[in-house]
Amino acid sequence: MREKILFENEQHRNHLSKDLGALAGLLFEIGSNRMVIEKNALDFLNKEIEKIEKAKTRRRKEVKEDENEENTHSEMQYHLARLGNSLGYKVWIARNDHKREWNNQKLGEFSVKNLKTFNFPPTVADTIALIDVLWLGQDDKVIAGFEVEKSTSIYSGILRLTDLSLSIQGELCQFYLVAPEKREKEIKAQLLRPSIRSLDSQSISYLLFHDLRCDCDAMCKFGNDITILNKISRIV
Known part of the structure; x- marks a missing residue:
């Protein structure tokens, strides 16, 4: 050769x-x-x-995976919105999700049309308006904030809840991450970060998809206020 x-x-x-x-x-x-x-x-x-x-x-x-994730995200928002309404709270659905549907219902049907941000700085108001679900009292003050996590960064959801928490210091408000079972270890790791643990203004619990999906109807029927979430929420 x-x-x-x-x-x-x-x-x-x-x-x-x-x-x-x-x-x-x-x-x-x-x-x-x-x-x-x-x-x-x-x-x-x-x-x-x-x-x-x-x-x-x-x-x-x-x-297909992206479609399934989006559907699951809408499903969790649907359960949280339905539960919030049944407990007597007003509900805010993230501004960009009002047209999403679950169970043949637009999520915006559960939501107030406008979110009162009580003179928050514009950048903070924009961030808060993108939180997946908020429960509001009759005076429009925030009672609870929920961030539904799927494949996105859990830390980004924590930051949005932190912005809300720092904006309403002194008010009683609960914060929750809502995520699939497979991400529970990741949630715990993020919530144990020193930068998160050092914030006195907030305490974030988490809910698992399975628990919310299975127990939503019972909580709607027997719950009186936000304390019903204590039955399924978890704290790190």
Whole structure:
């Protein structure tokens, strides 16, 4: 093979490099199937088709997972909104989620139309308006705040609740993260961060999807106020 390579390089030396670099590069392209020639054309095409099909399958899976996560997120907001209304509270659904649906009902149907932010700075007011669910008293003061977490950063939800907490210092308010069972360890780790533990203005509990889903009807029927959540909420 070496002799053949040297011979061919000599025959075409006006077009190839003296150190065999050009010819070696050509042979590498052919050997690694990166150059399509008659002998490997079919294999090359089959491999390309296989790559495309795998990419499509992966993308369909990702889209389905995203859709399932969005549906679950809406479901949890639906349960929290229904429970809040049954306990006699007004409910605020995150501003950008009013048109989402669960159980053939738009989430905005459970929500007050406008959130009174009591002269909060505009940036804080915008952040609070994006909290997934708020329970409000008849005086529009916040009773509880809920952040539903799925695949997004749990820390971002904690920060939104922290902004709310710091904005209503001195008022009694409960804060909750709502998340799937598989993220319970992550929730605990985040809530144990020194930067979170050092905040005297808040105490964040968490609710698991399974508990809220299974016990919502019973809490709607037998609950009188927010203390009904003590039955299923967990504290780190």
